[in-house]
Amino acid sequence: MFDEFLTKADELVKNRQSFAIAVVVRYEAPISGKPGNKAIVFPDGKMWGWIGGGCAQPVVVKEALKALADGQPRLIRISPSSSPEEGIVDYTMTCHSGGTLDIYIEPVLPKPHILILGRSPVAKTLARLGKAIGYAVSVAARGADRESLGDIDSMQGELDLSQFKIAPQTFIVVSTQGEGDEEALEKALLTNALYVAFVASKTKAGKILEGLKERGVAIDRLSQVRAPAGLDIRAASPEEIAVSILAEIIQVNGTRAAASKPQSPVLRQEAKDPICGMMVDMSRAKHKSEFRGNSFYFCCSGCKQKFDQQPEKYALP
Numbered sequence: 001m002f003d004e005f006l007t008k009a010d011e012l013v014k015n016r017q018s019f020a021i022a023v024v025v026r027y028e029a030p031i032s033g034k035p036g037n038k039a040i041v042f043p044d045g046k047m048w049g050w051i052g053g054g055c056a057q058p059v060v061v062k063e064a065l066k067a068l069a070d071g072q073p074r075l076i077r078i079s080p081s082s083s084p085e086e087g088i089v090d091y092t093m094t095c096h097s098g099g100t101l102d103i104y105i106e107p108v109l110p111k112p113h114i115l116i117l118g119r120s121p122v123a124k125t126l127a128r129l130g131k132a133i134g135y136a137v138s139v140a141a142r143g144a145d146r147e148s149l150g151d152i153d154s155m156q157g158e159l160d161l162s163q164f165k166i167a168p169q170t171f172i173v174v175s176t177q178g179e180g181d182e183e184a185l186e187k188a189l190l191t192n193a194l195y196v197a198f199v200a201s202k203t204k205a206g207k208i209l210e211g212l213k214e215r216g217v218a219i220d221r222l223s224q225v226r227a228p229a230g231l232d233i234r235a236a237s238p239e240e241i242a243v244s245i246l247a248e249i250i251q252v253n254g255t256r257a258a259a260s261k262p263q264s265p266v267l268r269q270e271a272k273d274p275i276c277g278m279m280v281d282m283s284r285a286k287h288k289s290e291f292r293g294n295s296f297y298f299c300c301s302g303c304k305q306k307f308d309q310q311p312e313k314y315a316l317p
Contacts, residue, residue: 008048009108012040012108013108016110016136016165016167018043018109018110019040019041019043019068019107020041020065020107021038021039022038022041022049022051022064022103022104022105023037023038023105023106024038024052024103025075025102026100026101027102028079029099033050033051033052033056033101037049037050039051041060041061041064041065041068041105043065045061045065051101051103052078052101055278056093056103058279058299059076059278060105061281062279063076063105064105067106067107068109071107072107074089074105075088075089075103075104075105076088076090076103076105077090077100077101077103078091078093078100078103079100079101080099088102091278093276093278110169111134111136112171112253113136113138113169113170113171114126114130114135114136114137114138114170114171115138115139115140115161115164115166116139116172116173116175117139117140117159117172117173117175117176117185117187118139118141118173118176118199119139119143119144119145119148120177120179121238122175122177122199122238122241123139123141123175124149125238125239126242126245126246127139127149129242129246130246131152136153137153138152138154138156139155139156140155140158140160140161140163141179142158142159142179143157159183159184161187166193167192167193169256170191171193171249171252172188172193172195172196173197173199173245174188174196174198174229175199175229176199177199181204182212185198185212186215189217189224194224195249195252196224198227199228199229199230199245200227201228202227205227209225209227229241230244230247230248231244231247231248233247269281270282271295271296271297273298273299274296274298274307275307276303278299280298280299285298287300287303287304288304289304292315296311296314
């Protein structure tokens with residue numbers, strides 16, 4: 001199982017997918033989860049793996065989605081009685097299984113990916129700077145020399161972008177500077193990347209963009225090109241230009257991250273389990289009962305059975 005878990009996590013990382021890892025780090029019997037049990041939680045709330053019974057899973061999913069939203073790990077405790085402790089998110093669970101689980105949740109978010117088209121001095125410096133701050137860096141350029149680019153993640157000796165996994169979050173920088181400018185920029189604009197920057201003067205960029213317009217590239221797409229590339233910090237040398245471009249990428253990435261955080265990344269429609277007090281996602285609940293025209297949701301079959309035996313006792317307003 002551990003090998004399968006590592007293989008699954010490695011596959012998700014390579015595909016630049018976000019997910020959260022949940023690992024049971026401590027338990028007090030009786031309870032089904034045991035130290036070392038682990039699961040992967042996806043952004044849609046689905047879970048792969050095992051961390052304990054039905055009562056624990058909704059809590060783990062809820063906190064995992066929070067971790068994916070704020071990028072912060074957390075340690076949660078699920079126990080029959082409340083035991084607040086600094087640094088631990090405490091959940092009271094009175095399901096029939098009893099026992100206590102401590103679960104560590106770690107979000108795994110893809111690194112920003114910079115795809116550089118070209119082998120100019122700006123391109124080489126940007127590649128090294130991008131790696132220095134922990135970004136994933138790829139380069140595509142005819143005649144590119146990997147040794148001069150530093151420890152980049154991948155390289156293509158031609159302007160063939162089919163070899164790269166390009167997502168809307170990919171940052172494409174065209175720094176051909178005289179070596180196939182129009183071809184490189186056109187290929188960049190044919191991707192779904194939201195950030196495309198062109199290292200060129202305003203005059204040169206205007207001419208290249210006009211040429212691409214004549215070749216049928218959509219005006220809306222052309223208007224998205226950032227040219228000259230980078231923040232306006234009066235950069236002059238290739239090194240300074242590379243710094244200005246990386247600064248702009250950091251700024252854009254930070255803005256996107258802030259804008260993409262949902263106000264409530266957790267289960268949207270919740271109801272309290274009248275037996276154990278757990279919050280249950282109404283849209284995903286597998287156990288439900290009707291009593292006097294009202295719906296009641298449960299975290300597990302045990303809570304539902306207990307309710308169905310004496311619904312008038314637990315169906316409080």
